[in-house]
Structures are given as C-alpha cells and as structure tokens.
Amino acid sequence: MNPVYDKLLKCYESFRQKIDFKPEVAIVLGSGLGDYADDIRVEAELDYHEIEGFPVSTVPGHAGKFIFGYVGQVPVVCMKGRVHYYEGYPISDVVLPARLMKMMGAKILFLTNASGGINPSFHAGDFMLLTDHVSLWAPNPLIGANIDELGVRFPDMTHVYDLELRDLIKEAAAEQNIGLQEGVYAQLTGPSFESPAEIRLLHQLGVDAVGMSTVVEAIAANHMGMRICCISCVCNLAAGMTDNPLTHEEVQEAANAAAPLFRTLVTEESKSLGNVLGIKVTHLDSGKVLCEGPIAEVKEKSYTEVLEGNEAGETTAYYQIDAWLDTSVGNEYQAARLMADFEWYVEEEENPDISDEPVTSEEPVTSEEPITSEEPVTSEEPVTSEEPVTSEEPVT
Numbered sequence: 001m002n003p004v005y006d007k008l009l010k011c012y013e014s015f016r017q018k019i020d021f022k023p024e025v026a027i028v029l030g031s032g033l034g035d036y037a038d039d040i041r042v043e044a045e046l047d048y049h050e051i052e053g054f055p056v057s058t059v060p061g062h063a064g065k066f067i068f069g070y071v072g073q074v075p076v077v078c079m080k081g082r083v084h085y086y087e088g089y090p091i092s093d094v095v096l097p098a099r100l101m102k103m104m105g106a107k108i109l110f111l112t113n114a115s116g117g118i119n120p121s122f123h124a125g126d127f128m129l130l131t132d133h134v135s136l137w138a139p140n141p142l143i144g145a146n147i148d149e150l151g152v153r154f155p156d157m158t159h160v161y162d163l164e165l166r167d168l169i170k171e172a173a174a175e176q177n178i179g180l181q182e183g184v185y186a187q188l189t190g191p192s193f194e195s196p197a198e199i200r201l202l203h204q205l206g207v208d209a210v211g212m213s214t215v216v217e218a219i220a221a222n223h224m225g226m227r228i229c230c231i232s233c234v235c236n237l238a239a240g241m242t243d244n245p246l247t248h249e250e251v252q253e254a255a256n257a258a259a260p261l262f263r264t265l266v267t268e269e270s271k272s273l274g275n276v277l278g279i280k281v282t283h284l285d286s287g288k289v290l291c292e293g294p295i296a297e298v299k300e301k302s303y304t305e306v307l308e309g310n311e312a313g314e315t316t317a318y319y320q321i322d323a324w325l326d327t328s329v330g331n332e333y334q335a336a337r338l339m340a341d342f343e344w345y346v347e348e349e350e351n352p353d354i355s356d357e358p359v360t361s362e363e364p365v366t367s368e369e370p371i372t373s374e375e376p377v378t379s380e381e382p383v384t385s386e387e388p389v390t391s392e393e394p395v396t
C-alpha cells in the first residue's frame with residue numbers, strides 16, 4: 001500500500017480508538033488564534049501525541065491538540081496548532097492532519113493563518129479572505145504516487161476557495177462590522193521572512209499577502225473534495241514595506257491583538273456553516289424539536305425557557321435546547337448533541353408564536369465562478385473539469 005496512505009489510515013485507526021465524534025467542519029487555527037478553542041462547547045480533546053505517527057509541532061504558540069465540540073449547532077473539529085513545512089517534516093506529514101479530518105467526517109475545511117501584507121492598501125491588523133493562492137516554492141503535497149482513495153491524479157484548482165463559503169464570511173463580517181479585505185495568498189517555505197526583493201516580486205505576481213502555511217493544506221483538501229475557506233490575519237506589512245525589521249514576536253503580538261475580532265468572525269462563520277451543511281432546526285413546538293438535514297431524528301430533548309423583558313416592555317424568550325439526535329450522513333449513524341438558543345419576540349405570552357422562518361439553504365451551491373479576464377492566459381490546452389488522461393508520468 002502507498003506508505004503515505006498507510007500512515008494516514010493508522011492515524012485514523014488510532015484516533016477512532018479514542019474518540020467517537022463526527023465533525024462536519026474542520027477548523028485550523030493559525031498563530032495567536034489558539035484561544036479560539038475557548039468558544040467551542042467542548043465534547044472531547046485529543047493531544048496530537050496520543051495519535052500514533054501524527055506529526056507534532058515544535059513551534060512555540062502552536063501547542064498541539066484536536067478539540068471536538070460544537071460551535072452553535074455545528075459539530076467541529078478544531079486543530080489547535082499545526083505543523084509547518086519549515087519544521088522539517090515531509091510535505092505529506094504537513095497535510096496529514098487535513099486529510100485525517102476529512103476521514104473523521106469533515107466536509108468543510110476552514111483555515112486561518114497569519115500573513116504579511118503586500119497589497120499597499122492593507123494595514124497591519126486587517127483580515128483577508130482568500131480568493132486564490134500561489135504556491136510555487138513549497139512542494140506540492142500531491143507529489144508521489146497518487147492516493148486514488150483520496151482523489152484524482154490531476155485535480156483541478158480553479159475554485160479552491162468555495163464561493164458560497166466566501167459569501168457567508170463576507171456576510172458574517174458585515175454583520176459584525178468587521179472590515180474584510182480579499183486577495184491572493186502566497187505560501188513560501190519560511191522559516192526566514194522574505195527579502196524586500198522577494199516581496200516586490202510577489203507584488204508583481206499579483207500576490208496580496210504572504211505566509212508560511214495553508215496552501216499545501218488547501219491543495220490536499222481540494223484533492224479530497226473538501227469545501228475550503230480561509231481567512232488570513234495580516235499581522236504586519238511585509239519586508240521592505242516599512243523600515244521595521246520583522247520578528248516572530250511582533251507577528252505573534254499583532255495576532256494576539258487581532259484575536260478577539262478574529263474569533264468573532266470565525267465563530268459567526270462557523271455557526272452559519274450549519275446552514276450550508278443543511279443542519280437546521282425548523283420548528284420548536286410543544287416540546288418537540290424538528291430538525292432537517294443530516295440530523296434525522298431527535299432521540300431525547302429538554303429545553304428550558306428563559307424570559308427577559310426590556311425597557312420598551314417587550315419580552316424576549318430564549319429556549320435553550322439540549323437534544324440528543326440521531327444524525328444520518330450517508331449510511332453512518334451517529335449520536336450528536338444539539339444545543340441552540342432561540343430568540344423571538346413574544347406577542348401573546350400564553351402561546352408564544354414561533355415565527356422564526358426556517359433558515360433555508362435553498363441556494364444551489366455554485367462552485368462555478370465566471371472566469372474573469374484575471375484568469376492567467378495559458379498557452380496550453382484549456383484545462384477542463386474533466387479528469388485529464390492520466391499517464392503515471394508527471395506532467396512537466
């Protein structure tokens with residue numbers, strides 16, 4: 001068997017022996033975002049050391065564990081700490097965690113990272129939504145015999161960063177009044193920061209922000225058919241754009257300062273992913289919680305009503321629901337826990353009318369984005385979404 005796949009399967013078996021949780025969304029926390037995990041209703045944690053063969057990060061600030069739990073209604077696995085190529089791991093180890101989270105059940109990969117801003121309109125502390133990437137220096141994680149069980153030999157990379165997820169992030173940012181830039185991220189290997197000449201070169205290439213992670217994970221996840229989104233915290237202006245020399249401490253400090261807003265954005269976005277995944281509570285009436293989507297049947301539930309009045313004489317009712325559900329995803333059944341806060345204005349207190357219209361995810365998922373004139377002109381045959389003819393020879 002392919003040794004990379006073999007190692008992945010062994011890690012999966014080791015994980016499954018310890019954890020019985022099926023995430024829908026995988027979140028990777030970048031520098032300074034480690035505390036984000038505090039926003040999760042934690043069900044279980046697993047130290048990377050406890051997974052046989054799993055690569056463990058050596059970078060300060062990248063403590064390593066998986067956290068399993070819920071953000072809103074969404075079951076997530078969150079990586080607190082990731083490994084970087086510059087630590088000396090083979091690239092297949094760098095992307096092993098992303099692959100493992102897909103095997104755990106995650107359909108969406110929500111990446112975060114820290115970057116240096118190259119776009120002259122960016123400021124330290126900005127957030128940037130990735131629209132595309134450049135990774136011409138870090139090795140491609142798919143080099144080597146293709147793992148057919150995961151994906152095709154020549155995967156298309158035209159729409160790595162999912163349009164629907166990007167729209168949701170933009171909506172979440174607007175609702176929270178958080179400014180959001182958009183742009184192209186380049187992964188360089190590090191660990192040295194770039195030289196000013198490299199930054200000028202990247203600027204010429206159309207890169208807006210630069211960092212030392214993410215793209216290889218996104219390539220591996222896209223290979224496996226995951227839906228991907230990424231927000232970068234622009235911690236500093238890149239080398240040569242100011243007179244200040246760059247230090248890891250400065251980057252870490254800037255990431256820490258941006259962390260509260262970043263956390264809000266990640267939390268709001270993660271919650272709304274429940275809609276994308278089709279998890280929604282549609283109705284609450286006479287003690288019944290009805291759910292649609294991957295959640296099939298409520299097994300047990302309880303809820304407590306909290307009534308609160310405001311100065312205008314309006315009463316707000318909150319229902320805190322705690323329900324055990326059977327979820328059916330494909331043929332797999334799993335118990336999952338749903339907790340949600342419901343809020344609506346009560347007009348007749350005796351019989352609160354639940355007017356929450358169900359959140360619909362009716363919009364078709366369009367991964368097709370019209371090709372704009374920005375698309376690079378290729379002198380090759382246009383790449384179609386069809387699988388290319390696979391000879392085992394790498395295309396040069």
Ligand code: HPA
Nearest residue numbers: 114115116210211212238
């Ligand atoms: N370069 C590369 N990686 C980074 C930077 C940078 O300027 N800032 C944060 N991560």
